Amino acid sequence: MPTKRLATPPGKEKNFDKKLENRIEQQRQEARRNAERKRAQRLAQKKESAVETLAQAITEMSSMVQQAASTINELESTMTELSSSAAQTSQATEETSAIISQGKADADAAKRGTQAFLQKVESLQRHITTTTDGIGALIEGVNTALKSSRETGTQLGTLEKQAAKIDGGVKGILQISDQINLFAINAAIEASRAGEHGVGFAVVADEVRKLAEQVDGISGQIAEAISAVGEGVDLVTKDLQEMINQAEKDASGANEITSILEKAVADIEIVRKKSTDIEGFLDTFVQQMSQMEQNGELIASGATQYSTAITQASNSIQEQVKGLESISKTAVDLDGQVNRMSDEKYTQSAAEDLATSAEEMSAIVEESSASVQQISSAVNEIAQTAAEQSELSAENSSLADQSVETASKIAANAESNLESTKAMQAQLKKVENDTAEMINGIDQMGSVLVESATKVSTLFADISQLDRVVGKLTNVNLLTHLLSVSGRIESAKAGEHGAGFATVSEDIRQLVEQSGENITDISESVRTIQETLKTISGEVDQTGTGIRREAESAKKTTSRLVQMEADIVDVVQGVTGIKKMAEESHKALETVKEAIDNISQAAEQAATACEEAASAVAQQGQAMTELASTSEEIAAQADEL
Known part of the structure; x- marks a missing residue:
């Protein structure tokens, strides 16, 4: 049940209500004051807490700014190191590019030189083969001449026998003539004793004596002619023997020359093969140098790229420095605002100023974070380029x-070819001299044979005169025979006084028959000598003419030796040039290798620097993240205030 209220006494109700209202008002005011005090206490506590939080955040921010500044210094140092590496790479690349380009050009020139002297080598092969064939033909001609000369020598030997036979026949005729002469003298003595019965026989005896004297004269002519033939045969035989000796010597020399030329053919084939190998090695060398050149261009392009990236990173770092300066300045402003908030009476405008500064801080941090991203991107690009350069440097x-090895092979083959060609040069010079001497000797031999043929022709002409002389001898012998018959007739006329005459006449007749046999033998021997001399003259002349023709042909063939000498000089010069190029390339490649090592070392240094830069950028990014978080926290605190 509700409590019943007592009724207010009359007249007091108004006063009571007024007092009650006053008391209630007082209580309300007290309550307001208490609420304001509590609110002020709460705001003070909140402000104090916010100020502490803000102060701590600003302190952390300052620490982060210092850390970021330290990282910036590291990045600047790293960028300087990377710039140095890029410059080192660019310089080394320029050096290697110049050397490689020159080496490539030299190799191309050497290849053209190799192709040129390969043509000379092939020309040498043809000339040597042709010269060998020419000398072979000459040797064949000399051997034919030797065979013919030996046969001629045998024929000359038969001439000596025939001459000896004629000489023997002449001596027999002379002996018979002497006997006939004695018989004629005896017959004349007998005729003188017979007186008038011996007159006819005396005439016969005198005629026989005269004929015997003619036989002596004619036989002397034959003996002289045969002696001349013998002397001529001796001269021709001597010439032939000298020719045979010279021919045997020349044949031996020609065989030696042929052996040298055959060896030269084998040697020049080795030179040709090695030259072909050199040509292949030069192709490989040019390919290797071209690949190195391409890689060098990529390295140079990479150096340009990461120089650009370094510039971009450096610009971003400068922006980062400016950003950090702005952050530091804003942090100082924030610190001042927080200090004022702790000293001054809290106002809404102070909180708004703090919030505005915090927002500015966030914007600056955001810009700095973007710079960090740019730096990170540049560092990644540099790292990638450095890795590519390292890979290209390793390949180079x-x-x-490989190029050094190829150059060594070129130099070794060139050295071998140089030794071979120089040795061949000396051999071919000897061949040229020996061949010229041999051909001159063979040519002279041919001339000697032709002269010998002329001598034999002269002998033939001389021996042909013996036909007439032998004819005289035959006539004289016939007359003597007729006189012997006349003597028998005269002896028959003399009767018993002519008995001695008959005996003498018979003896003379028998001697005449013997003499006739000798004359027949002499005549046959003369014809044999004539035929032999005619044959010998033709054969010797043909042999001599053939040898001279072969010698002239050999002169034309061996005239190529002069061209061969010029060709081999060109080959020696070409091989010397290639050897020099290979040796110079070998030295240049050592310089290239040093430069490549420098590039590789620079790439490794750049990679290490990029790792350090990446770490610094990561720290920078972390610092920016923390700064952003702190800025947001400050802004949140400002919003709450």
């Missing part, structure tokens, strides 16, 4: 080693 280093 391997190519340089």
Whole structure:
């Protein structure tokens, strides 16, 4: 039940209500004051807490700014190091590019030189083969001449026998003539004793004596002619023997020359093969140098790229520095505002100023974070480029080693070819001299044979005169025979006084028959000598003419030796040039290898620097993240205030 209220006494109700209202008002005011005090206490506590939080956040921010500034210094140092590496790479690349380009040009020139002297080598092969064939033909001609000369020598030997036979026949005729002469003298003595019965026989005896004297004269002519033939045969035989000796010597020399030329053919084939190998090695060398050149261009392009990236990173770092300066300045402003908030009476405008500064801080941090991203992107690009350069440098280093090996092979083959061609040059010079001497000797031999043929022709002409002389001898012998018959007739006329005459006449007749046999033998021997001399003259002349023709042909063939000498000089010069190029390339490649090592070292340094830069950028990014978080926290605190 509700409590019943007592009724207010009359007249007091108004006063009571007024007092009650006053008391209630007082209580309300007290309550307001208490609420305001509590609210003020709460705001003070909140402000104090916010100020502490803000102060701590600003302190952390300052620490982060210092850390970021330290990282910036590291990045600047790293960028300087990377710039140095880029410059080192660019310089080394320029050096290697110049050397490689020159080496490539030299190799191309050497290849053209190799192709040129390969043509000379092939020309040498043809000339040597042709010269060998020419000398072979000459040797064949000399051997034919030797065979013919030996046969001629045998024929000359038969001439000596025939001459000896004629000489023997002449001596027999002379002996018979002497006997006939004695018989004629005896017959004349007998005729003188017979007186008038011996007159006819005396005439016969005198005629026989005269004929015997003619036989002596004619036989002397034959003996002289045969002696001249013998002397001529001796001269021709001597010439032939000298020719045979010279021919045997020349044949031996020609065989030696042929052996040298055959060896030269084998040697020049080795030179040709090695030259072909050199040409292949030069192709490989040019390919290796071209690949190195391409890699060098990529390395140079990479150096340009990461120089650009370094510039971008450096610009971003400068922006980062400016950003950090702004952050530091804003942090100082925030610190001042917080200090004022702790000293001054809290106002809404102070909180708004703090919030505005916090927003500015966030914007600056955001810009700095973007710079960090740019730096990170540049560092990644540099790292990637450095990795590519390191890979290309490793490939170039391997190519340089291969090129050095190729250059060594070129130099070794060139050295071998140089030794072979120089030895061949000396051999061919000897061949040229020996061949010229041999051909001159063979040519002279041919001339001697032709002269010998002329001598034999002269002998033939001389021996042909013996036909007439032998004819005289035959006539004289016939007359003597007729006189012997006349003597028998005269002896028959003399009767018993002519008995001695008959005996003498018979003896003379028998001697005449013997003499006739000798004359027949002499005549046959003369014809044999004539035929032999005619044959010998033709054969010797033909042999001599043939030898001279072969010698002239050999002169034309061996005239190529002069061209061969010029060709081999060109080959020696070409091989010397290639050897020099290979040796110079070898030295240049050592310089290239050093430069490549420098590039590789610079790439490794750049990679290490990029790792350090990446770490610094990561720290920078972390600092920016923390700064952003702190800025947001400050802004949140400002919003709450």
